[in-house]
Amino acid sequence: MGMAHITVSNLTMAYGSLIIQRNMSFAINRGDIFIIMGGSGCGKSTLLRHLIGLKQPHEGAIFYQNLSFWDASPKERRALMMKMGVSYQSGALFSSMTLAENIALPLSSFTSLSHSDIREIVSLKLALVGLAGFAEYYPAEISGGMQKRAGLARAMALDPDILFFDEPSSGLDPISSRLLDDLILHLRDNLGATIVVVTHELSSIFAIGNNSVFLDAESKTVIAQGDPKQLLAECDVPKVRRFLTRGDGGETHMPHQVTLRY
Amino acid sequence: MFTRPRTVYDIFSMPTSDTTPTLNIRELPGQRLEIALGGDWIADTQRPSADEILAMLGEKDASKALCFDTSCLGLWDSLLLTFLSKIENGCKAKGIPVERSGLPVGIRGMLGLADAVPEREDVRRLAPQSGFVQKTGLLGIAFWEEAIAILAFIGEVALGFCKLMLGKAHYRRVDLVLLLQECGANALPIVSLISFLVGMILAFVGSAQLSKYGAQVYIADMVGLGMSREMGALMTAIIMSGRTGAAFAAQLGSMQVNDEIDALKTMGFSDIEFLVIPRILALALMMPLLCVYADLMGMAGGGLVSLSLYDISILEYSQHILARLRFQDFAVGVGKSVVFGLLVALAGCMRGIQCGRSSQAVGMAATSAVVTGIVMIVCADAVMAMIVITLHW
Incomplete structure (x- = not known):
């Protein structure tokens, strides 16, 4: 704890000439559950694409420990990427492969494990996400929530150092969503992995997050960062307050209500 | 005894049945104009257009406030909403005040909701105006980029x-x-x-x-x-x-x-x-x-x-x-x-x-x-x- 695992320094993100976010700087510590939050269209998913090495920064740099991702050699970059696991919003399972083949793919390609070892790891990972017995199913044959969990099992295949989640609770019922939160906490506590979550699900944010950044689409910058619970208690940026209280707090359209409240 | 206000204009003065949409404009005492709506204002019925009504209102004294009587109104749908908001906008442009109090609660609520967030002027997209030279140039650039992508x-x-x-x-x-x-x-x-x-x-x-x-x-x-x-x-x-x-x-x-x-x-x-x-x-x-x-x-x-x-x-x-x-x-x-x-x-x-x-x-x-x-x-x-x-x- 306390040691910066990922450092984002002066990152500017852009699609062509369209700037998404400017001058972002923050650090994600080892063992953090780091939340990337903000309203729709503020660049959360774009930031995720930068963090997992799919998109090159317009300006600035991203460091993993002390290695700048885009200044590293292709070999180092690949090694870094293999230490990351990403759980996509839709699961992003390969539709032509069974769940077992999906999870086995990185194992059989990048390790020298025997077939039987791989099979055992696959059933372990499936069991971890509550999908034991579904190994021979194709992604199209299981529900959306199950696809998501299978995607997580695949993300965990190579025992990653950093796990990224893109909207983990979208499309899940409250109970599954809660179970996923518990699973994320479990993974952090037991594997010591650093976890980065893109979400706007408030209950998740407060339940699991211990550090966060809040992106704002209008000013195109990070307007708050820190522990979400602390932000709720102390942050006086109106937009952040409104977000964290589902629109009840902070600056409101009706000034008389503010006078009533204080 | 209740005296019916003088009818200024009746568009459907003789309704053929209770469900035919009707619209009457009356002058009320106290500088007010009242639009009385009756029947079912739903799709697939013959309804007067808002522009017609606005043209008629234009002939009247602009200082009069507009109000509504919907006691005989039956069914209504989004078409009535668009009709009313057109009339409201037209009146606003002419400086005629509009009172919504005579409208049913549902209509008032929906109109209020539609007004709640004003239209953002800065997000309107204009169709790109480009001349022949610009189009040719853009095509050329696109072709060049395509060639690079293929290579x-x-x-x-x-x-x-x-x-x-x-x-x-x-x-x-x-x-x-x-x-x-x-x-x-x-x-x-x-x-x-x-x-x-x-x-x-x-x-x-x-x-x-x-x-x-x-x-x-x-x-x-x-x-x-x-x-x-x-x-x-x-x-x-x-x-x-x-x-x-x-x-x-x-x-x-x-x-x-x-x-x-x-x-x-x-x-x-x-x-x-x-x-x-x-x-x-x-x-x-x-x-x-x-x-x-x-x-x-x-x-x-x-x-x-x-x-x-x-x-x-x-x-x-x-x-x-x-x-x-x-x-x-x-x-x-x-x-x-x-x-x-x-x-x-x-x-x-x-x-x-x-x-x-x-x-x-x-x-x-x-x-x-x-x-x-x-x-x-x-x-x-x-x-x-x-x-x-x-x-x-």
């Missing part, structure tokens, strides 16, 4: 093939086998049909001319040469472009939409090695085989025509073909088909990998894969025809 893709694929040769490429053997089956055996029925018919067409067209000179027996030579040197390879390529090239683009495109390609990359795979190389390899390996098969089917089609129309026996037909065809005639066609296979697979995979992240983009990728594929096939065929002629093959 970059070819470069990446070439690097991928180098890795494949060195045995370092990561892909699944089982994928390659499935692709070989898909591009090869599964394409046989359609290739049979098309090339058999093309052979027949060649024989028909040729025989019409040759029979004028009593040289029908040379149909065999013509069909044999035509199929083996040109039509076998070309028709197979066009079939495969529509069949397999489009499928490649759609598969890779939907993988892009579904984040599968991102997932591959973050897992440390190269999309080129894993997805593109096996597809190109499969098609380039299967195309020559399909081409030889198409050549034979075409010759069979020609044989059927010469047998049935000109009584040239199968034996005579095949002897003519065997005597006339040289190995290099076959080789030219097969060589072309390898090039065509590479081009079709390249076009399909490139459009798939370039695909955007929407279902519409997948459709465009598939279409564009076929168009690009066919354009490349025909251009390459023209170039190769010149090379073949220059070299006297």
Whole structure:
């Protein structure tokens, strides 16, 4: 704890000439559950694409420990990427492969494990996400929530150092969503992995997050960062307050209500 | 006793039934104009237009406030809402105050909701105004960028093939086998049909001319040469472009939409090695085989025509073909088909990998894969025809 695992320094993100976010700087510590939050269209998913090495920064740099991702050699970059696991919003399972083949793919390609070892790891990972017995199913044959969990099992295949989640609770019922939160906490506590979550699900944010950044689409910058619970208690940026209280707090359209409240 | 206010204007003064929409404008004491609505204001009924009403209000004194009486209003839907908001906007423009108090709660609520967030002026998009010069320039830039993208893709694929040769490429053997089956055996029925018919067409067209000179027996030579040197390879390529090239683009495109390609990359795979190389390899390996098969089917089609129309026996037909065809005639066609296979697979995979992240983009990728594929096939065929002629093959 306390040691910066990922450092984002002066990152500017852009699609062509369209700037998404400017001058972002923050650090994600080892063992953090780091939340990337903000309203729709503020660049959360774009930031995720930068963090997992799919998109090159317009300006600035991203460091993993002390290695700048885009200044590293292709070999180092690949090694870094293999230490990351990403759980996509839709699961992003390969539709032509069974769940077992999906999870086995990185194992059989990048390790020298025997077939039987791989099979055992696959059933372990499936069991971890509550999908034991579904190994021979194709992604199209299981529900959306199950696809998501299978995607997580695949993300965990190579025992990653950093796990990224893109909207983990979208499309899940409250109970599954809660179970996923518990699973994320479990993974952090037991594997010591650093976890980065893109979400706007408030209950998740407060339940699991211990550090966060809040992106704002209008000013195109990070307007708050820190522990979400602390932000709720102390942050006086109106937009952040409104977000964290589902629109009840902070600056409101009706000034008389503010006078009533204080 | 209640006295009915003087009716200024009745549009439907005699309702035919309770449900016919009615609208009356009355002047009330206290500088007020009242619009009384009655009947069902729903779709598919004859209703006055808001512009008509606004024109009538325009004739009245602008200082009067407008209010509503909806005590006789039956059913209503969004059409009444748009009608009322048009009237409100029109009144606002003329400075006539509007009171909503006479409207039913539901309508007031919906109108309030529609007004709650004012329209953002800065997000309105104007249709881009561009002149001829600008359009031409933009097209030129787009063409240039496209050319660079194609070259970059070819470069990446070439690097991928180098890795494949060195045995370092990561892909699944089982994928390659499935692709070989898909591009090869599964394409046989359609290739049979098309090339058999093309052979027949060649024989028909040729025989019409040759029979004028009593040289029908040379149909065999013509069909044999035509199929083996040109039509076998070309028709197979066009079939495969529509069949397999489009499928490649759609598969890779939907993988892009579904984040599968991102997932591959973050897992440390190269999309080129894993997805593109096996597809190109499969098609380039299967195309020559399909081409030889198409050549034979075409010759069979020609044989059927010469047998049935000109009584040239199968034996005579095949002897003519065997005597006339040289190995290099076959080789030219097969060589072309390898090039065509590479081009079709390249076009399909490139459009798939370039695909955007929407279902519409997948459709465009598939279409564009076929168009690009066919354009490349025909251009390459023209170039190769010149090379073949220059070299006297």
